[in-house]
Amino acid sequence: MPEFTFRTVAMCRDAAHGKITNVGGFVQHFHTNGRATCTCPAGNATTPCDHIEEARELVCDYVEPVDGPPAPGNRCPKCGQPVVFSKWAE
Numbered sequence: 001m002p003e004f005t006f007r008t009v010a011m012c013r014d015a016a017h018g019k020i021t022n023v024g025g026f027v028q029h030f031h032t033n034g035r036a037t038c039t040c041p042a043g044n045a046t047t048p049c050d051h052i053e054e055a056r057e058l059v060c061d062y063v064e065p066v067d068g069p070p071a072p073g074n075r076c077p078k079c080g081q082p083v084v085f086s087k088w089a090e
């Protein structure tokens with residue numbers, strides 16, 4: 001059994017709650033575990049389809065362990081939305 005330690009980190013609302021986008025007539029769903037799926041025939045493959053690559057531009061993926069601490073007022077340093085705090089396994 002792997003052992004995880006958890007700490008509380010800031011992340012963008014987009015990254016914490018998942019986000020739905022619409023590219024090329026298909027729907028992309030960005031999941032809170034970092035995975036993304038698309039309703040097109042290639043959408044569940046291990047390699048992201050073009051729609052997901054394109055939709056990533058529309059979705060903020062700020063998480064503190066990767067991108068550093070939040071901006072003053074607990075704002076996302078990438079897009080300016082309020083951040084939320086979540087447990088993070090390491």
Ligand SMILES: [Zn+2]
Nearest residue numbers: 038040049051
């Ligand atoms: Zn797709």
Ligand SMILES: [Zn+2]
Nearest residue numbers: 012060076079
């Ligand atoms: Zn953001």
